[in-house]
Amino acid sequence: MADINSDFRVISTLRYDPGLAKEINNQDPHLELAVAPFYLLTYHRGRLLDAVSDFHWDAAISRIQQTTSAEKFAETLSAHLPDKSRPWRLRILLDHKGELTVEASPILSPLSSHIFIFPPQPSFSSLCAQNKDVIHWKLRLDTQPTEPSIFTKHKTTVRDVYNAARMRVNLPSVAAPVEVLMYNLNGEAMEGSITTVYFRRRVVDETYNSATVVDEWITPLLSCGGNSATTRRYALDTGICSEGVIRVDTLKSGEEVWLSNGVRGFMPAVLEL
Known part of the structure; x- marks a missing residue:
């Protein structure tokens, strides 16, 4: 260390x-x-x-x-x-x-290959229809958990755990549209090796004093061990997503997710288990 x-x-x-x-x-x-x-x-x-x-x-x-x-x-x-x-x-x-x-x-890569700026009242579910040229990624689940630390909370030159996760699932160059989903010792999703991850989940909305089940896009809580990334902050500030715990035992192969980072913007992905 x-x-x-x-x-x-x-x-x-x-x-x-x-x-x-x-x-x-x-x-x-x-x-x-x-x-x-x-x-x-x-x-x-x-x-x-x-x-x-x-x-x-x-x-x-x-x-x-x-x-x-x-x-x-x-x-x-x-x-x-x-x-x-x-x-x-x-x-x-x-x-x-x-x-x-x-x-x-x-x-x-051309600007049109990723999504950077959200429209008013943004929704991940409609972004692909509005951006025909966006690149679709693949997201592979890591084969073992990663222990969170201050070096997963903040982005630093200490990259050992991220490099190890990429090697375990045989990822090619970071230029390729393939990512690994890392998770902690409790089986909770953290983040990708170079991206923030967003999942579609059904949650209970109690905004109006009545419990209503709605579909929302969720990014893992920082307490799960991931990075407080710039695009994550932007997504939360614009209201396109909220925070929550995503357990890896609830993931399904083929489910559609979103990824983001500060160079590539936002991009759709499919989960591979």
Whole structure:
């Protein structure tokens, strides 16, 4: 295990894409694409700040707090873009000394291959019909549980448990549309190795003082051990899903789920058991 004081860095990975600005919904307060075409910019700043705060890295906390607005954070990231006219995958790394590094890699997949921006009153059930070119993924269940830790709560360079899960189900490159579903020692779904996962479940709605069974999209509770990811926060804030416990013994082969991350956006998937 890495030394919790120094021997790793916290990470957030996001998409820069000039094409995102063309899809902007000016009524959506979550995106701030008018500032710069960074996907979920303020969510990434918040994620980094939450992580370094949990690790008690005072210098790193101060470094993130210096970017006091979306504009200032965008300026910091923009300085690392080789060409602002094309899309990039930006990997932000921050160490305990407050040193921030940004790695830029070109993005080759077209914007239409994934879903990034939700319409008003979004629903996962209707997103595919509105986005004909979206790539469908496969989701495979891990063959053994993973023990949650602060390194599954936050995204860091400590990736051993994620790499092991991918190897157990023989996943190809991370560029391939195949993912592994990880679960904890209690048999509760956590997340994918590079994605948040959303499941369709029947739940009891007691909003109006009467118990009504409704279908909802559920993402695993953070207490189950998964990561507080940027797209997860966006999905919860927009109301497209809620949180709950998803037991792996309730999963069915062939059921339709959704996945998301900060570079690829949202994509439909089919569960393989």
